Structure formats: structure tokens, C-alpha cells
Amino acid sequence: MKEQRFTRLLIANRGEIAVRVSRTAQRLGIATVAVHSDADRNNPHVRACDTAVSIGGATPAESYLVIDKLIDAALRSGAEAIHPGYGFLSENAGFARRVTEAGLVFVGPPADAIDAMGDKARARRRMAAAGIPVVPGYDGDDQSEALLLSEAARIGFPIMVKASAGGGGRGMRRVDAPEALAESLKLAVSEAQKAFGDGRVILERAVIEPRHVEIQVFADAHGNVVYLGERDCSIQRRHQKIVEEAPSPAVDEALRRRMGETAAAVAREIGYVGAGTIEFLLDRTGHFYFMEMNTRLQVEHPVTEFITGQDLVEWQLRVAQGEPLPLKQEEIRIEGHAIEVRLCAEDPADDFLPRTGNVLLWRPGRHVRCDHALEDGMTISPFYDSMLGKVIAHGRTRSEAIERLASALDDTVLLGVSTNRAFLARVLRHPAFVDGQSVSTAFIGQHFASNESRASEPTRHAWAIAAWLSTTAADRADQQPAVWRGWHNGAPLPVPYRLASRANHADVRRGTVAHAERDAFELLDSDGNAMVLHAQPGHAGEPAVVAIDGQIYHYRYVWESRVLWLQLDGIDYAFVSHNLDSARASEESESDGVLRAPMNGRVIAVNVDEGAIVEAGQTVMVLEAMKMEHAISAPFAGKVASLGATAGDQVAPGHVLAQLEPQAS
Numbered sequence: 001m002k003e004q005r006f007t008r009l010l011i012a013n014r015g016e017i018a019v020r021v022s023r024t025a026q027r028l029g030i031a032t033v034a035v036h037s038d039a040d041r042n043n044p045h046v047r048a049c050d051t052a053v054s055i056g057g058a059t060p061a062e063s064y065l066v067i068d069k070l071i072d073a074a075l076r077s078g079a080e081a082i083h084p085g086y087g088f089l090s091e092n093a094g095f096a097r098r099v100t101e102a103g104l105v106f107v108g109p110p111a112d113a114i115d116a117m118g119d120k121a122r123a124r125r126r127m128a129a130a131g132i133p134v135v136p137g138y139d140g141d142d143q144s145e146a147l148l149l150s151e152a153a154r155i156g157f158p159i160m161v162k163a164s165a166g167g168g169g170r171g172m173r174r175v176d177a178p179e180a181l182a183e184s185l186k187l188a189v190s191e192a193q194k195a196f197g198d199g200r201v202i203l204e205r206a207v208i209e210p211r212h213v214e215i216q217v218f219a220d221a222h223g224n225v226v227y228l229g230e231r232d233c234s235i236q237r238r239h240q241k242i243v244e245e246a247p248s249p250a251v252d253e254a255l256r257r258r259m260g261e262t263a264a265a266v267a268r269e270i271g272y273v274g275a276g277t278i279e280f281l282l283d284r285t286g287h288f289y290f291m292e293m294n295t296r297l298q299v300e301h302p303v304t305e306f307i308t309g310q311d312l313v314e315w316q317l318r319v320a321q322g323e324p325l326p327l328k329q330e331e332i333r334i335e336g337h338a339i340e341v342r343l344c345a346e347d348p349a350d351d352f353l354p355r356t357g358n359v360l361l362w363r364p365g366r367h368v369r370c371d372h373a374l375e376d377g378m379t380i381s382p383f384y385d386s387m388l389g390k391v392i393a394h395g396r397t398r399s400e401a402i403e404r405l406a407s408a409l410d411d412t413v414l415l416g417v418s419t420n421r422a423f424l425a426r427v428l429r430h431p432a433f434v435d436g437q438s439v440s441t442a443f444i445g446q447h448f449a450s451n452e453s454r455a456s457e458p459t460r461h462a463w464a465i466a467a468w469l470s471t472t473a474a475d476r477a478d479q480q481p482a483v484w485r486g487w488h489n490g491a492p493l494p495v496p497y498r499l500a501s502r503a504n505h506a507d508v509r510r511g512t513v514a515h516a517e518r519d520a521f522e523l524l525d526s527d528g529n530a531m532v533l534h535a536q537p538g539h540a541g542e543p544a545v546v547a548i549d550g551q552i553y554h555y556r557y558v559w560e561s562r563v564l565w566l567q568l569d570g571i572d573y574a575f576v577s578h579n580l581d582s583a584r585a586s587e588e589s590e591s592d593g594v595l596r597a598p599m600n601g602r603v604i605a606v607n608v609d610e611g612a613i614v615e616a617g618q619t620v621m622v623l624e625a626m627k628m629e630h631a632i633s634a635p636f637a638g639k640v641a642s643l644g645a646t647a648g649d650q651v652a653p654g655h656v657l658a659q660l661e662p663q664a665s
Contacts, residue, residue, distance in 0.1 A: 003322035004105055006080035007031060011049065012070045013085030015373045016389050017299075018045035021083050024313040026050070033077045035070060037063035039381050044373040053077050059383050064088045067095050071102050081105035081320065087385065090296040093118060107320040109274045109295050116270040117293040121164045121202050127290045130269045132262060135281065135289040137204035139164075145185065151203055152181055158206040161185060163192035167292060169239030170195040174206055207289065209440035210281040212236065213248050214294075215263035216304045216312075219272045220319045226329045227260035228308050231277075231300055234439050235427060237352050242420070243427060244300035245339040246307050249398065249436035250282060259288055266293060275301075275316050299342065299390065302369060306338035306394040337398040339405050341424040343372070343414070344386045348423040348448075349455035354386040357600050358652075360416030360558040360565060361541045365408030368393045380417050382650075388419065398436065402428050410570035415558050418502075422571050423454055456571045458501050461548050463509055464523050464531055466564055468546075469557055470577040471495040471513045472521070472537045494524070499564075502574035561598040561653045576630075593641075593660035595620060595632050597651040604629065606647050612640045613663065620658050621645065638663045 009025050010033040011018045022032040022045070034049035039058040046052045053073040057063035064070075065088060074082055082099050084090035084107070093114040099106040108114075117123045121139035128134050137159075138151035152159050152175070161184055163171025171192030173184040185201065193199035216228040232248035233241040251259070263278035275297045280288040301312050315326060345355045359378045364370040372389025380388070391408060395401035409425040430447055432438055448454050458466070494512035501507045511525035521533045535546035540558045547553075555568045564575045576599075605622040608614060614634040621632040644656040651657070 005321050006105055008033065008077070008079045008081075009107070009317075010035065010053075010070070010074040010077060010079035010082045011045075011085060012064065012082050013088055013090075014040055014043065014045055014064060014384070016045075016371045016387075017085040017087075017297075019048040019373045020371050021085060021313055022048045024311055025083075025317060028314065028317060030317065033074070033079050035064070035073050037383075039383055043378060044375050048373070051077060058381075060088065067092075067098050070095075071098060071104070074099075074104055075102065079104070081107055083107040083316070084296065086296050086299055091118060091294070105320055107274070107316055109272055109276065113270045113272045114295045117295050119164055120162060120167075120292060121200065123292065124202065124290075126269070127266065130265070132266060132269075132290045133288065135204040135207060135291075137202060139202045143200055145182065148185060148201070148203065149178075149181060153178065155203055155205050158208075160204045160206050161188040162202050162204065163188065163196060163198070164200040164202050165192060165198035166196040167294075168195075169236075171201065172239050207281045207283050209442045210234075210283050211248065211250055211439065212241070212279065212291075212441055213251060213259070213282045213288065214277045214279040214298075215259055216298075216301070217263050217267045217272070217276050217278060218312075218315055218319070218325055219267050219274065219276070220325045221273050221322060222324050224325045224328075225264045225267050225272070226325060226327065226332060227263050228304050228310070228312075228332055229334050230256060230259060231298075231303055232439070233279075233300060234441050235433070235443050236441055237444050241300065242342045242344070242424065243339065243433075244303055245337065245398070245401075246303040247334060247337065248282075249439070255286060255288075262288075262290075266290070274319055275312055299387070300340050302371060302390065302392045303338035303340050306369075306392065307334045307336055308332060309335070336394055336396050337401045338392060338394045339398075339401045339428070340390050340392040341405065341409070341428070342387050342420075343389045343391060343412075343424070344420050345380045345388055345417050346386050346420055347418045348420050349451045351451065352420070354382070355418040356380050356382050356650075357417030358560065359414065360560055361413055361556065363411075363413040365391065365411035367404060368408040370412075374414070379652075388414070399434070402434060413556055413567055415556070415565035415567060415572065416560060418574075419572070422456055423448075425570065456573070458507075458573050458575075459568075460529075460531075461551075461553060462566065462568050462571075462573050463499070463501075463525075464533060464548055465546055465553070465555060465557075465568060466499055466566055466573070466575040466577075467497045467509070467511060467523055467525075468513055468521055468533050468535070469537075469564060469566070470497050470499060470575070472515075494522075498578040500576045500578065502576070508578075560600075563599045593635070593638065593662065594656055595634075595658040595660065597623060597632075597645075597653055597655040597657055598630065599623075599653050601630070601651060603645045603647055603649045603651060603657070606643065606645070608640050608643075608658075610640055610643050614638060614640060614660070620660075623651070623657075632657055634660055636660070636662060 008031045011021050025032050032049040034046045034052040035055045036046050037057050055063045055069040089095040093111040096106045096111040124139040158176040161173040171188045173188045175181050175184045189199040212233045214231050219225040231246045233244045235243035266278050277294040277298050279291040282288045346352045362374045369392040393401045393405035406425045406428040494514040498510050514522045516522050524530045533548050538544040557566045562577045566573045601623040604624045616637045618634045619631045623630045638660045641659045641661045
């Protein structure tokens with residue numbers, strides 16, 4: 001293969017991977033071009049590149065998945081090559097072909113190699129024919145329900161139903177008994193059709209509590225193929241990885257060699273070029289089975305970079321330009337241990353469902369690598385994957401890497417949107433993970449099966465700090481109750497508070513806060529429980545300490561209208577301050593009649609029409625936010641001059657919901 005040098009690279013992706021690819025390309029003297037949807041126009045990956053091109057739209061289907069837009073952006077910007085990142089079109093053979101047909105370099109494998117592995121059924125058949133071990137199953141073209149039921153009976157239960165045309169946990173079901181198969185097939189076929197436009201499935205015997213172990217391979221156009229060790233990706237939720245480590249605690253040198261040589265054979269079988277990952281299921285006896293090949297750079301590639309000392313994106317760019325691999329197999333060394341966690345905008349206590357919101361405060365932890373595209377003030381939209389970034393630690397030993405990463409997660413601050421940060425730290429510190437020998441893909445289900453086991457209910461000290469901040473925070477002097485602002489040299493009056501918790505919207509606490517002396521505050525709740533808090537009201541976002549009954553606590557906080565986001569000793573909480581909300585309503589809405597959304601949320605009910613006459617206190621709209629319903633009430637009697645939202649609308653803080661006009665007297 002002749003060299004095909006390029007000096008300008010378009011990155012057909014977004015977020016942290018676009019930032020990651022741009023960083024290495026720029027280090028090699030290659031100018032980078034970002035693409036962005038309308039929703040991403042102000043995101044950090046746009047500024048990380050040397051230039052940027054808008055591809056319009058908001059959803060992936062309108063932007064990052066439109067091949068014509070991406071190729072047009074490359075040609076207009078003068079790019080000579082396209083890096084697909086991961087996800088989106090990275091494993092789309094049609095995209096790879098279109099790129100090369102346009103005279104551009106595709107930083108990835110040949111389209112034929114993508115094709116060979118893009119369909120699980122064909123890939124299984126080809127691997128089995130080449131002598132690669134596969135799990136017993138069915139991968140035929142006949143997709144009639146009768147045959148699938150018959151094949152399942154032949155294979156034996158439990159079985160896995162998997163989408164033939166894709167992965168990522170979509171179109172996948174484990175079926176433990178014959179009577180559940182028909183319904184599971186319908187669901188898997190439906191999911192596969194929606195996700196990949198192809199409802200075909202394969203059946204495989206379920207390997208009980210396997211480890212998910214993958215091998216990083218690299219090949220060049222000169223016939224060289226190497227493997228760079230394994231990654232253990234067994235910690236998963238919804239069949240999607242959240243913790244990855246290298247090397248695997250379950251793989252010794254002999255097994256590593258066998259798996260590595262098998263993976264290299266897979267790459268050779270399909271004429272592979274570039275970075276690829278062969279995924280295997282590893283059972284308790286040390287037998288491994290081919291699962292699939294990812295024909296792209298993996299999300300978890302940093303752990304391999306740490307233990308080998310190599311930059312895999314640099315390898316990709318060099319191989320794409322026709323260079324041979326930088327190292328031979330015997331030159332690759334593995335040193336130390338690396339672990340990565342995926343920081344996601346999701347709620348572990350609500351079945352890991354994705355969450356949206358505004359990044360109010362982002363401070364990454366220390367002494368670790370953090371691949372991200374986050375910044376204060378950005379909005380986490382519902383259009384894209386929930387992964388916000390990756391935190392990776394490297395240590396001389398596995399235990400050192402665990403502790404370094406867990407400590408960094410404790411120090412990481414991300415307030416304004418629910419994340420799995422604290423949950424990930426709990427996973428890392430779980431005795432079964434620390435031991436490492438009994439980890440399997442069933443780990444979350446075994447140790448964190450219920451939503452309750454993944455929740456972080458507010459402690460009494462969290463409630464106390466929230467109550468104190470809701471009445472004393474200097475940052476919110478303009479929104480504090482008049483009784484607090486009116487204090488003078490005489491003995492201050494106790495200020496009432498009323499707080500609700502995000503974790504349990506029915507959990508509402510009431511009480512009073514009294515300024516006793518200097519930095520001392522007395523808190524009394526409605527049950528008669530009292531405690532003394534010593535602190536100086538600080539500034540939002542800054543690290544601070546507070547003493548409660550003699551014990552020191554570290555915290556940070558930010559306000560989003562009446563929502564208090566609090567990180568206390570590594571745990572995130574969110575509270576809604578009802579007393580502050582009433583103060584705002586009386587001072588702002590009373591004066592101008594403008595009803596604004598107090599926080600991010602969805603309008604679930606509009607109770608009035610334009611022109612309607614309302615009484616003071618009458619509910620105009622109902623906003624659902626943080627699993628709670630919030631009534632938006634009229635501050636005075638009057639007429640509804642206009643409505644600014646309809647049921648189903650997603651609104652941001654400050655959005656005008658309605659305008660009222662005072663009733664003529």
C-alpha cells in the first residue's frame with residue numbers, strides 16, 4: 001500500500017471522542033475539523049478543533065448520521081481524511097465506502113471488513129468455519145417463529161436472543177424457560193428493527209455468569225497484525241459496559257497468549273486494517289468463545305494505552321496513512337493496571353434511566369485521566385448517548401488503581417444533572433470487585449439488584465446543611481425570606497424552612513434555623529430534633545467545610561433557581577426549597593405577573609386558557625421535575641394574558657410559562 005498523507009482531518013463525531021482524536025491529531029501536526037449539530041454548536045468539541053462546520057439538525061438522524069452532510073463538510077473544509085470516532089457511523093460499511101469514493105481517507109478498516117463483522121449471524125458462521133470457538137447456537141436465515149422455537153429447544157435453556165445487525169445491548173434478551181421465549185423473541189425483534197432497521201436475531205446458549213473479555217488488535221496494510229493485551233468489561237448494566245480494566249484479573253499469561261493469537265487470527269481472516277476489538281465470553285473453566293468484533297476504536301481504549309504506553313489514536317492515524325505498525329508483537333509490554341469508569345447522566349436508583357439538565361458545576365478529580373467534553377453552563381440534551389466522559393486511573397497494582405480511581409471519583413464534582421458518579425465509586429469499593437476473582441457480567445444484578453440498593457438517600461446531616469443553606473446562603477440573598485433579611489441588632493427570629501428531597505419526593509422536612517452566635521446556627525426540625533451547625537456561608541461552587549455536632553463535613557453546593565444541588569462527602573443530593581420559591585413568587589411574580597419555570601422540567605398540565613380569569617393562588621400549570629410535580633400558581637387575581645408553554649413541553653429555568661394582568665378594581 002502506498003502512503004496517503006493527509007494534513008487535515010474531519011472528525012465525524014462529537015463530545016469526548018472528538019476532543020480525544022483532535023488532541024492527538026494536532027500533536028502530529030494534522031489540522032482538525034469539527035462537525036456539530038444545532039444542539040451542539042456551543043459544545044467544547046467544537047472549540048477543541050481548528051475549525052468547525054455546522055451540519056444542522058438536533059437529533060443524530062438529522063446530523064451525525066447523515067452521510068451526505070459529513071462528506072460535504074469534509075470537502076468544503078478541505079479535509080483529506082475522516083475519523084469516525086465510535087458510535088454513529090463508525091461501523092457503517094456504506095459510510096466507509098462513500099468516504100473512499102469521495103477521494104478521502106477513511107481512518108478505519110476497509111468497508112469489506114466492516115461488512116464481514118457487521119452482521120452477527122454471518123460473522124458467527126465465518127468464524128466457526130475458520131476454527132474460531134463460538135457459543136453453540138443458531139445463526140440461520142430462516143427467522144420463522146416456529147423454527148426459532150425449535151432451535152431454542154435444541155440448544156437448551158437458558159439462551160440469549162441477540163440482534164443480528166447490531167449490539168450495545170439493544171435487541172438482546174436472556175430467556176430462562178421455553179414459555180418465555182415467544183414474548184422475548186417479539187420484543188428482541190421489535191427492538192432490533194427500531195435500532196438497526198433489521199429485525200433478524202441469532203440464538204446462543206447462555207454462558208452462565210461469564211466474564212466479558214476483549215482483545216485489542218491492530219493491523220496494517222503490510223500484513224502485520226498484533227494484539228495489545230485484553231480488557232475485562234464484565235461490569236455492565238443493561239448489557240452495556242460501565243467499568244473496564246486491563247489486564248483482566250482472570251487472565252494469566254498463557255490464556256492471554258491463546259486469546260491474543262485467536263483474536264489476531266480473526267483479524268487476518270477478514271483482511272483487517274486498523275484498530276479493532278475481538279469480544280469473547282470467558283467461562284469459569286477458562287474456555288472462551290467469540291462473541292463479536294468491533295471494527296472501530298473502543299470507548300475503553302485508554303486502559304490499553306495506559307498499560308502499553310501507546311497512543312492508539314496515533315496508531316490509527318499512522319496506519320491510515322500507509323505506515324507499518326509502530327511495534328512488533330514481541331516489543332509490546334504490559335505494565336501496571338488501569339481501570340476506566342463511564343460517567344453517565346443517569347439515575348442508578350431509577351433503573352439507570354438517562355437524565356438531562358444543565359452542568360452547573362464541573363470539577364474533575366485529581367491524579368487521573370479524564371476524557372470529557374464538559375464545561376460549566378452546558379446543557380445535557382436528550383438527543384445523544386448518556387455518557388458524559390470517562391475517568392481512568394493507572395497504578396502499579398490493581399489495588400492501587402482501584403483506590404486511586406475511587407478517590408478521584410469522590411473528588412469529582414458534577415452538579416446540575418443526575419449521574420452515576422457515586423454509584424461507580426461504590427462498585428469499585430465493593431469487596432467482590434476488590435477481590436476480582438468472582439466478577440462476572442452478573443455483578444450488578446448480584447450486588448446491586450434493587451433500585452434501593454443503588455440509591456443515596458439524604459442523611460440527617462445532608463438535610464441539616466440543606467436547611468441551613470436554604471436560609472443563609474450569601475449567594476441567594478436576593479431570594480431569602482424577608483424575615484431573614486430584616487434581622488438587625490436585636491435577637492434574630494428563627495427562619496422557617498421547608499425542603500423536599502429528589503430521592504423521595506414525598507419526603508418533605510420542615511423546621512427552623514436560628515443564628516445563635518457568630519458562625520453557630522441552631523436547627524430545629526418539626527419532630528423536635530435539634531442540632532448545632534458551625535460554618536461561614538460561602539460561595540456557590542467553592543469547596544467548604546461545616547461542623548455539625550462537632551464532626552467535620554466537606555461539601556460544595558450550587559443553586560438552580562429553588563433547587564439546591566449539594567455534594568457532601570462524595571455523595572450528590574438535590575433538594576427543592578419551598579420557602580425560597582414562595583419568596584421569589586411574592587417578590588417577582590407579584591410585581592410583573594410573569595410566571596417563570598423555577599427549574600428544568602416538563603409541563604404536564606395547563607389548567608387555564610388564554611383570557612381566563614384566575615384567583616390568587618389558583619394553579620395555572622403543573623411542572624414535573626426531578627420526579628416531583630410543582631404547581632405554578634397565580635400570585636394575584638387577574639386575567640391570563642398569554643401562555644408560553646403547552647402540555648408536554650420541556651422548559652428551562654426562567655422560561656416564561658404565562659403572563660398575568662391584574663384584575664381591574
